[in-house]
Amino acid sequence: MKAQKKCPSCGEWSPWLQKPDDRCFYCDALLDPRAHTIEQERAEQEAENKKKIEAIVLPIHPEDGFFARLGKRVFNVVQLVFVAILSFFIWLITVMAG
Ligand SMILES: [Zn+2]
Known part of the structure; x- marks a missing residue:
């Protein structure tokens, strides 16, 4: 049984892999824009931390x-x-x- 999520943009139900960068099957909008932003910030933070670790x-x-x-x-x-x-x-x- 696959998870589905209602697209915030077009209102269609789209297959959802519960990943922050999942996009709507119909209109290509992000299914979870908030999670996407958080995930992006986290990735940036991680990259920054990695840079710091490599620096020392x-x-x-x-x-x-x-x-x-x-x-x-x-x-x-x-x-x-x-x-x-x-x-x-x-x-x-x-x-x-x-
Ligand atoms: Zn859509």
């Missing part, structure tokens, strides 16, 4: 010495754990606020 991870070069590589690797792991904990709290706040 130290690149490891093959010409680095053993201790430089080890130091950078430890630094990166600590950073990643820190970011993961931070992301978890951000997620928790988002869930609790929503």
Whole structure:
């Protein structure tokens, strides 16, 4: 049994995969424009966060010495754990606020 959603634009019932970017089968309007906006904002936020994470991870070069590589690797792991904990709290706040 497939989910259906009434199109907010033309009023026809359209197959709905419950995804934020599902479009009307008849007029191509977004079936859930609000969810689409939220999803887009979330994706943008995620991209931004990813950029930040990438910015703080130290690149490891093959010409680095053993201790430089080890130091950078430890630094990166600590950073990643820190970011993961931070992301978890951000997620928790988002869930609790929503
Ligand atoms: Zn429609």
